[in-house]
Amino acid sequence: MKKIFLLIAIIGFISCKKDKETVESFQKETIIELNKVNWNKKEADDYLYRELLIDSVIENKELRSLGQNELLNVLGEPNRMENNHLYYTISQKKLGFWTLNQKTLVIKYSESDTITWIKIHE
Numbered sequence: 748m749k750k751i752f753l754l755i756a757i758i759g760f761i762s763c764k765k766d767k768e769t770v771e772s773f774q775k776e777t778i779i780e781l782n783k784v785n786w787n788k789k790e791a792d793d794y795l796y797r798e799l800l801i802d803s804v805i806e807n808k809e810l811r812s813l814g815q816n817e818l819l820n821v822l823g824e825p826n827r828m829e830n831n832h833l834y835y836t837i838s839q840k841k842l843g844f845w846t847l848n849q850k851t852l853v854i855k856y857s858e859s860d861t862i863t864w865i866k867i868h869e
Contacts (some may be wrong), residue, residue, distance in 0.1 A: 779800060781821075784869075786823060792841070793838070797838065805852075814860040815860055832853055833853070835852040835853075849869070851866065852867060855869050
């Protein structure tokens with residue numbers, strides 16, 4: 748009986764690992780266009796594509812040259828704006844109403860409407 752339970756546990760572990768590898772492989776191979784619709788697409792409280800698009804935002808030289816209003820036309824309204832900082836939630840883990848962990852893209856603008864820096868806050 749113990750051998751059967753152990754065998755079932757091993758098979759379950761291997762199949763879960765394979766599913767995770769398949770999802771990660773799909774995410775790496777899938778190219779999602781960076782646009783306002785994809786950036787803001789949500790399911791419940793989760794943004795579907797922001798995690799996959801984050802590198803495109805950070806490394807995009809054209810985005811870095813945009814003024815704040817132009818950037819808002821590309822990405823849409825941030826989750827929060829404060830003191831020339833734009834905060835876009837990338838992902839979050841919650842327990843009920845409490846946020847346990849949150850990953851946020853922060854874009855800081857200077858007084859002259861140019862991007863000073865872009866950072867990920869976790």
